[in-house]
Amino acid sequence: MNQLLTAQYALVRSAREVLLDYCATLAPADFTMPIPGFNHSSMRDLLVHAAATYQHWLVNVALGQSRPYPNAAAVPHVAAVGQLFAQTDELVADYLEHFRDQWQTELSWRVPRRAEPVLLTPLALFTHVLTHEFHHKGQVLSMSRQLGYTPVDTDVVRT
Template identity: 50%
Template sequence: MEIKVQYELIKSSRRVLLDYCRTFAVDDFTKVDVTFGFGSVRNLLVHVANTYEWWIGAQGLGDHKPFTPYDAISTVDQLEILFVTVDQLVEDFCLKYHNDLTCEIPVSLRKQSFNSTPLELFTHVITHEFHHKGQVLTLSRHLGYTPVDTDIIR
């Protein structure tokens, strides 16, 4: 299976989540809850984008751009624009590695170098996104909202 097909499913689930985030009061999108890592819905979702920027962009494609700062995003519209750039990174990554998802590529994390594969990088970012999507839904419940079903099969 081509990972581009799988990524379309990820984007569909993300679309449901972002549409749900549009129902929040403006301040709730950025409201900090210190009991959650990364603190706010916005921060969690920017962190997800940053993870794609690091593993797919910097490590997989050699595109070493600075991470998007949390405070650069204040609305769901701005977040959607950020995810358009993430989608382009994934598209470029898929084009680069479509013939060999198991080739070894050098990567680094916390000053440690090691080899990974495109399939591992892709799997890492999509599972990471779903982990944090669950946190967003839980945080939204703490803010008084009723979470929507964002599963792939819904």
């Protein structure tokens, strides 16, 4: 199962690389411009949030570590977002190794700001962060379209 999830994450990374390459073609001011229709978040803000979500669920919750979340303002450009996701890739590798034999085991997780623990499998948490990233990837592409750009195909299966 670990090989399968590692291969799946490689597909996610490939789609992310296409997105970041596309974002590097945007005007830097547009990349960091707050968009009213997206709660005044910028494309950069959403990508940093996606990386922070991996950290929240896989590291802070699942592995019980306490790491500070990245601040979007400290990630000034696309290359810095790429560096943040390179760190995320290391966190994912640690997570995959840690839970390698427990993917279907329901575990009790302490989640900040929740009174009761959450019962989930490590596979459910992993699936959550992957789908969360893709949700925001779509929003980033929509934001760029609102700014007059023509988005590229960032699907896992690109045609």
